[in-house]
Amino acid sequence: MNTSELDKYKVDHLFLLIGENPLPNYVAARLLLNKGGMPYLVYSKGTKDPAERLQTILSNESIGLKTAQLVPLNDYESDAYHIKNAIRLRLESIKVGNIGLNYTGGTKAMAVHAYRAVFSKERPDTVFSYLDPRKLEICIDREDSPCIGIKVKPELLEVKLVEFFNLHGLKLNGKPTQEVQLTELAAALTKVFNNEDKAKQWFDWYCNVFCKEARKNKNGNWGDWNSKTKLAALSISVEKLPPEVEAEFKGENLIDSTGKLSLQAVQQLKTIKQEPVFKEIKDFCKYLDGLWLEHYVLKQVKNIADKNYIKDCGLNFKVSLPGTQHGFEFDVAFTRVYQLFAISVSTTSDRKLCKSKLFEAYLRARQMGGDEARVSLICCTNEPDALKAEMALLGDKKIAVFGRDDLMDLSDKLEKWIKQSDQDAR
Template identity: 25%
Template sequence: MSEQMQYESNVEKLILLVGSNPLPNYLVARALRPECVGLVYTKETEVAKDRLKSELQRVLGNSNIVDAFVQDATCALTVRRTIARLLAQGNQIGSFELNYTGGTKVMAAHARIAFAESGGMPEQSSYLDEGGKDVQPRLRYDNGRALSLEELCSPALELQTVLALHGINHRPRSSREGAPTQDDARKILCAVLQEPELAKKLYEERIRLETLRKPKVAVSEPFQPSAYGLDLSIRGLPESEQTNSRLYKSWYKFIGGEWLEEWIGTKIGELEMTPVPEVVVGVNAFRGENRANLEVDVAVVRGHRTYFVSCTTDDTKSRCKSKLFEVAVRSRQLGGDLARAALVCLADDKTVRELQQDINDLWGATNTTRVFGLSDLKTWSACEGQQPNLYALESWMES
């Protein structure tokens, strides 16, 4: 039997400290698949605990999940007593493992002390190391042992699970007959790369068509792709008074900027990566009874990590900077601290460098949001007959 299988079979009871981001807890429990999980939580993390519990019940099946409430996470004695109560439910300390990735620093420190005082050994205590470039995410044990999360995690994490853990619902972008195609997105991209000002003109067309609202009103002044040198799958928008209103809306949103989202999603899907990423374009996400909007242009899940991309056809520093900081925050709302974020825009090299420096200075983290601009799009495309070079995009996906 392999070391991995021996390790999995020895994990009978797992204690998790629940913080505001339950994703690391979920990843650890799913990787180790214990018979019993103890969720240590506070009043502030009760909602996150409930979401985590629901998802664990779904993926772990018959595993017993026990709640362990801590009245005051800043009180060492309270934390240690809670851990002791959980340990008292087992026959022997050797059947337990403690993962102290979540929770507050005080909770983690005193949970570890309480575990050790009850006989817990370093090889039974771990935390989740998210890794980074060239370093795989792994469970690191206090005795120095490390187990790759990629090897332990099966099946692959899905976007729906990631969002559910953060209390977010989402509605995928619908597709219908006559809708824009990937080839339409490619044609607009190539035209914009030749004439960047075209993106502004198309956005103005989108605003005009949106203002007209109904196909029967807009039919007298349709959008004509040929007027902009475009050979798209429609001759005009709307093509007639009978054009479906939803189709009309999907098309004017597409020419106004969604073409870039679709093209970026396609490029990410073309990357030959293991594990193969799940790519979702147009994530209409919302949270709570008030359905707070958390829309993101492109979402990707690969292995244990989520990636969120904001796309804009603008090239001004002010607008791009606004979108940059928006996706930096939104990625953490949607995917927690393990998420990666990027902005794809039409800015020139100088503006891209300035934007990257701005976000680096403010964020100061290893997973700083990445900025891609016009030069990157030219490199990734084959519009001028050259071989696409997706190295920068793939390197970000590997980070």
């Protein structure tokens, strides 16, 4: 399929039934409206907020659409008379241009009665459509012949990650990271974690040497990091470090004249653009605490981005939620067209913690990306298949689990995951 086939079904006036997730409506508006076209957002009392957010988002984007008209149903989202009456009032005001109805969102009753309101033999060019989440297709419904499915390809549409959050009225805490930090060090640590004995050696040094110097001790547990002044004064022994990591510390000029890790030297680390790699020393500490694996994963995504049409990717997508202490976070995420791929990352092999992280990522990804969303967990379990089997209720095609043995060829594994998702959509 090419763009001309979709162009044949674009309209000047498009009625959209708004559900709790406005993503399908956003996609339909972007793909099915002519330049200068008018969206009509049909919503109930329970979907007023998504409708108003979508109205604002479509108005703010430079895609040449008129400001969307809101069509409220109030409490009558299942009432045939009120649904047909609300839509017909808008139809009567349309004097020029062809009309379309996309009934992906909303209730089943809204879809049925909206169709009855819009369908007319006097308007044979009316376009009826819906978004098929299984096949990632815009489906054009016709009375006298089979449905036409048009695959939504990367050249047709690209939804940025931040747009998924905007559509749901969620505000990101800070700017997500899109540049990989200390690529070689992350690769060295990954190699260490690929070997269970060396991973134990790393944890022994990190917990019993590094944290002992760099963190506050709170009731026998590690608390916050020490102050910037105290951290800058630290030189920490690397005697018990795995040699691969020590070599990378030396390569980054983080080893001082006494042969120890200098946290003051962290402040001298620069990016290619000669900007600080870490804003504060504690950010380097957090990197060693496990963020290095997120950066490694982001690097693997970037490695396969071009040939897999990945246009937007990043890490550290944090969102505050009312009533929760920490909100939620996507460790790493990327988009292909309008499909969200969310990756939860952890250096642990603890089964309970791994399941918890995967389950939360799944729920949040489905909330934001709908049925099209895909989720994976990258951790250090030795039994990824067994862990995935325990999460079978989420659906085999919806999730993937990558363990310790997958780390060294993660780019290939991620690419196979993407291709499997494409196959599932056929």
